Amino acid sequence: MSFLKGTIFRRRGGNGKNDDPPGNNDKNNPLENQYRVATGGGGKESAPTALKEHPxxxxxxxxxxxxxxxxRLAIRCYSCASNITENFSVRDWVRRWSEGAQGNPAKGCYLCAATCSSCKDLTCLGCGNKVRKSKNPLEIDGYYIDWxxxxxxxxxxxxxxxxxxxxxxxxxxxxxxxxxxxxxxxxxxxxxxxxxxxxxxxxxxxxxxxxxxxxxxxxxxxxxxxxxxxxxxxxxxxxxxxxxxxxxxxxxxxxxxxxxxxxxxxxxxxxxxxxxxxxxxxxxxxxxxxxxxxxxxxxxxxxxxxxxxxxxxxxxxxxxxxxxxxxxxxxxxxxxxxxxxxxxxxxxxxxxxxxxxASVGERLKQLARQSSIVLESAESQDLYTRSGENLLFCCESILSLYTIISADQDSSEIRSRVSPQEKWESFHQEHGVSRNEGIFDRTHAYYSKAIAMTYSSPGRIKRLVTELANMSTSLPIGIFVKISESRPDVMKCLIMGPPDSPYGYALFDFDLFCTSAYPNQPSQVHCRTAVGKTINPNLHPDGKVCLSLLGTWRDGDAAAQCQPGKSTILSVLISIQAMIFTEDPWRNEPAYTSAVGTMADIRAQRYVQKIQPQIVTAGMLNWLTQPRHRHGIWQREIRAHFKYNKSNILAKVDKWEKESPVLKFRGIVQELKLAIEDINRH
Known part of the structure; x- marks a missing residue:
């Protein structure tokens, strides 16, 4: 593969492994004082219960x-025994030192010593003796300090x-x-x-x-x-x-x-x-x-x-x-x-x-995960600018610190995860964003475009790497992203349908590519799962994804359109999960957006019944029975999904089967149950 003109892609060696253990990232930990505000605009979390007495x-x-x-305050002048700490206050003491020691090494000792008002001698408040000044006092930004x-x-x-x-x-x-x-x-x-x-x-x-x-x-x-x-x-x-x-x-x-x-x-x-x-x-x-x-x-x-x-x-x-x-x-x-x-x-x-x-080390966890994405992702000349070097230094510092702090972590301090839902959340936190060079091959919908690209605008790759790092701790449950190791502008995404929608727990595969003009032009997205099928008005049988943020749907609110330089990959993925895989997909069709009344509701229900066999087949069954899916790049995610969400999936398809004669007649649900049992046995 030829390198892009103006951009050098390569692996970063060295400290790349993400040693972040699975965790809940403070999700259930009360936050001190600056309580976390829910993403959806919810209220503040309550503070921990006050202890009745000090431990x-x-x-x-x-x-x-x-x-x-x-x-310290009992020490008197070593020379005349006068009181040298009368009317002591921290504010006045620190001010006296900072005003004297700024640019003056001789007065660096003022922080730890006092001048007698009677004899003018300087006494150390540590040992009570005459101050012994260092030849090389500590200096930071023009301030000197000595002890x-x-x-x-x-x-x-x-x-x-x-x-x-x-x-x-x-x-x-x-x-x-x-x-x-x-x-x-x-x-x-x-x-x-x-x-x-x-x-x-x-x-x-x-x-x-x-x-x-x-x-x-x-x-x-x-x-x-x-x-x-x-x-x-x-x-x-x-x-x-x-x-x-x-x-x-x-x-x-x-x-x-x-x-x-x-x-x-x-x-x-x-x-x-x-x-x-x-x-x-x-x-x-x-x-x-x-x-x-x-x-x-x-x-x-x-x-x-x-x-x-x-x-x-x-x-x-x-x-x-x-x-x-x-x-x-x-x-x-x-x-x-x-x-x-x-x-x-x-x-x-x-x-x-x-x-x-949460400890200081626990607070580092999310930044450490993001830093590992930056350091392990493909690099470009963007990261060798002043701001890029600064980013790399911060990432290396964060990951190095977290590695030290998390070493030999007491397992009793790590919250035990026993329920399938907790295990699913933990799995998602660890594998939500990952790198896999296998995604960049001829089967990718945008492989030809990526190969043909000869120029990458300055700052583009740094923007992508930063976005992906932030995404590693921000992805909603059920969205997974794999990035090409050599081309961070080439991705694959796996999106789980929201549980309360007709797409609940079904999995949909997307190819994503950021053009040379990104982020000033929207990314391009292709739905592989939708090819040859009718499963949603916004997902065409040719794989086209119709969404305002992608510039493929121009009507509607201008605020919902792609905002050059501001819209992100994360916002696109969230919009697909929330706005395309909605509870009422029939009304996603522009002609029916405002449809109301009994007949409109009946048509909406019939549409769901019509697409459900394809959703169960393409979004569930095929992942388990077709080798290219079951043993493909998503095999780890597929296995975890059908293991940890098994009971929810079975409850959902049982409900659908009762509501859809077609599902029951074709025996799709029974076939799915057998496939789920099979993958959980192996």
Whole structure:
């Protein structure tokens, strides 16, 4: 086969295997705070039931961070014994460090040390001694950080985690109708703040350089404006550029400050503060995103999140934070308040936990599945552009992380699937999108067109690969797609008729091809199962598929037509399953679309009875009795379908047989039952 001009197709070597175990992809797991909204516009899922009291491990963690902070704040100046932590606040401490350490290595130690107001000496809050400065302090994006000892480093991590919680809680409490917006408005017009506050009321610029400093305060919460708390469940939603910049920097600093994998016996307080804080919940929220396109566009914050997860995964003491299920944080005052003695927590909301929810690793599952599709799919020069390389880097990072986290997964944590329906759903999740070079042969309806293509427009293959990756976690149950390994623009699709339609559980085979002008022109689809038969007004006996999204039907709503650059393969497949294999196919005929009344209903019923023998024969029986079908490229899907859906199929055809004398007379249903028994025996 000749290669396309301007496009190089080839297999990508290396890390290609999808190690994703079958799972339910959070389908039955309550989602923390940002509850999943149903695709069909349904309401939000309810939060997990709140626990009556904190689990023992959480109680121990709270005690650990309280003792740790108390020890740090009890340290006095090593030189004159003066109090150096009076009026301590995380916000002021982090601001002092960020304003001093931005571009100044000598002040990197300000995060973990305090200057005595009496003698001006610098004391480490980790060990209580004079600060020992490093010759090579840590630097990220112009910010320097240094520590004197192990506890000094740990104190720095605690400060960043606590500061992030303050910002996240204020984000979540902020609303256009809340007092916080009025406060922001008052502050923005204050003479003292006009030069430093960001025009959006978010963040501060450095007075000396004019550069935005995401650590300074981010949201104004200065004197006179008490912390804003909300009784609403926590809901992560910040995704603007400056929010991502701040979050990404926190991810980077925390990851870099956590000791390397060679350091053993990490302090228990580190695990405690990471579990109690909101930073890992933010990581999980980001990883819940199943759009690789969005991940690539926000690659800075995602790469930083991957770095943090990778660092945690490298430690046996910390890997459970990303590998095991997490407690749902329904409400929290933040790490700073949790670390204070109870007598200082008056007026703050309590920490309310719910049952355990999906782990960070579980959140990676869908992205890992998509990434494997991208990395295993045929490549082109599209993926060697700047954006393409960025996509590949993200996919490789995701798959590498998931492989590490999912290794030796405790089988007790994987939900046992016992019912046939659960097994069918699991099978579909694992095999919904797969690669098979066998589909690209002369029997494919568009083989000649694909061979004749000599040019592929820039960005076309990358668009296809991204679409297929997104499809791997978005396909409705009962739709399977096989992609050519060398030509991702050539596909075969198997679509199961919706259970409540006259096509229920029947299987229909389609060939699909994306022309050189895709996505500016619609894909082309041919129904192999319909050839020589009359089974639907939209599926012609020559295999033509009549559908607005394909440009083969021009009447009707303009919004239903193909939208150049926007319509997707997934939307075409969903439309075929939902709009062609409908409960009332007779009214798919343009002349009968608006037909009403008793006679119209009778004609509609007769049409169904007329096509049912062909549906049972072509959509069920032939798959089991004809060798080219039973042992063809869909053999794995055929076997699973008639195994896991057996009882539903038999119930459906028994009902049809009672309603259709033709089915009963021909003995088709009895023949089908014998064929189903035969395939389930072998």
């Amino acid at each position: 023992e491990d959480i109680k121990q963690n709270i005690d650990a961070v309280r003792s740790f902070l108390a020890a 004197c000892c192990r506890d000094g480093r740990l104190f720095g991590i605690w400060l960043l985690l606590a500061r992030y919680d303050c910002v996240e809680i204020r984000w979540q409490a902020s609303s256009p109708t809340t007092e916080s917006k009025q406060s922001l408005a008052r502050v923005s017009h204050s003479p003292n703040n006009r030069k430093t506050q960001d025009a959006r009321g978010i963040g501060y610029a450095d007075d000396r350089t004019g550069h935005y400093n995401p650590f300074a305060t981010f949201f104004y919460d200065g004197p006179g404006f008490p912390p804003v708390y909300s009784n609403r469940p926590l809901q992560f939603h910040g995704s603007g550029e400056k929010e991502d910049e701040f979050v990404g920097k926190v991810f980077d600093f925390v990851a870099r400050m956590i000791p390397g994998s060679r350091n053993k016996n990490l302090p228990a307080e580190l695990h405690a503060m990471l579990q109690l804080g909101l930073l890992l919940d933010k990581v999980a929220d980001l990883l819940r995103n199943d759009s690789l396109d969005d991940v690539t566009k926000r690659s800075h914050v995602y790469k930083a999140a991957f770095g943090l997860v990778s660092k945690l995964s490298s430690h046996t003491e910390l890997i459970d934070l990303v590998k095991c299920a997490r407690y749902y944080k329904q409400q929290t005052p933040g790490l700073e308040i949790l670390s204070l003695p109870k007598l200082h927590q008056h007026g703050s909301p309590p920490l309310i936990l719910g049952e355990k929810i």
